[in-house]
Amino acid sequence: MCIYNPSCEEKEELCNCKNILLFMRSFIQACQAQTEAVKNLSNIASEILDKLSAKSQRNIPILNMNESDGFSVSASRTELMNLLCKGKNNQMFSFQLEYDIPSPIYKDRLFKLEAKIIDSSGQTVELSNCIFVQILLFTKDSPPKQLVLTTTGEKMIKGNTEIKGKSLFVFNKIAIQNVTSHYLSGALYLVLLPNNCDLVKPLVIEDIVVRARKMKEDLLIKKQKSEENL
Template sequence: MCSGNPMCTARDGTCNCHLIKSFSMAQRVFSSGLFLQNDAALMSGMWRMMMQQTELIKNTFEVTKKVLDKLEGSPKEQSIPENTTGSSDQETISTGALFIYLSSGRTDQPYSLLMSEDFPYPIYKERCFSVSLKIVDSLNNPVTLNKPIVFKILLYATENPPKLLTTNTFGDRIMRGTLEIESSSEMIFKKLVIKEVTSRFRNGVIYFVVMPQDTQLVKPLIIENVLVKARKNAPEMPKKKVKRDNEDEDFEDDNGDNELAGADDNTR
């Protein structure tokens, strides 16, 4: 039977009439002011605790804001040297790092490649040049391998990670000519043509690489700071003025001294 409400018909105790009784008791306590009078110290303590928690939350928010500002400001601070220097060490690759990349980390090859002639500098776009090489030992003495191996010409940008250049800005092959030779001693790569200027690449230069098929036997040859400029036009022949004997007028002749002499004979 319900003990909280005499009018309740529930007999199994599943009603909520006891909540009504509790609410009425609490209402009498607050209306009488006994709670505030007896528990003033408790309320004061709770107020102080709330103020402390508020101050703690405020401090935590300020610390979090400072950490976020520092994290967001770090990339900007790191980008300043890149803007002032034009590039960073992580964005470009050195000759040594490219060599390690091409030779799979090995540096103790018994043989290497040596230039027989000076490498052209600068190279002009669409203009032929040749590269002569020979295989040498650690003392730069020419050697002949037991069997010939293939050597290829490759072009690499100075970017990091290494970027192999295969096409120019128009989608054509960036290089043509004798790009692959099988040899055991000396080799000449003839009629090489580069069809792109290096000003389009990072730092304005590229790497010219002679890559052996067996990098465990022969070291790759890397020529750095290769500059390819726009094609240089041939200089025009100077024009000479010759005065005729019978007439007081000059004429221009582009055919050289022999034809000038013939012109003089005809006028005599």
């Protein structure tokens, strides 16, 4: 009986099951190799685009503007806060990060963001009802623009970007999937936005810089994943 296919009733030396099995294995390995090659090309292209964008930005002349010109970074941040809160700025509570987020952040590398609600004196507060809080990214343009998708159509932020709670909000395993050099300012705003901005003031984190991962690091991660699959 055939030892390669339980449903085959032919004798082992008369059937083609062995050849078919060998062909399928070779085909699957070829597909996996092609997929890996495409991923490597995508990473290389992203790194090249990152370097070209950074170089082009260095060639842009820097304008010398003071606060009276009305174009300072703080003004853009104020504009974003007014946009989020619809002009209201008398909230009883606000967010405070438990610890600093990585700087710079590397594209597709997972990180953790943890924040708590505090009152005006800096004391931790637990609300009587749960609220929803989500992570958003905005450009530093005027007016600021929310970034939902990357230039390739992927979600800008990967992971669980919305959670609910009363005091402590922990966003585990989130990642940003585009480098910030693609944008004119070279940096973005990261925002913690509650569903009730009348009660809790949004948290705006300035100068979020996302860079492409080094190719050596990517190869090390892929090697570790391959060893884990063995």
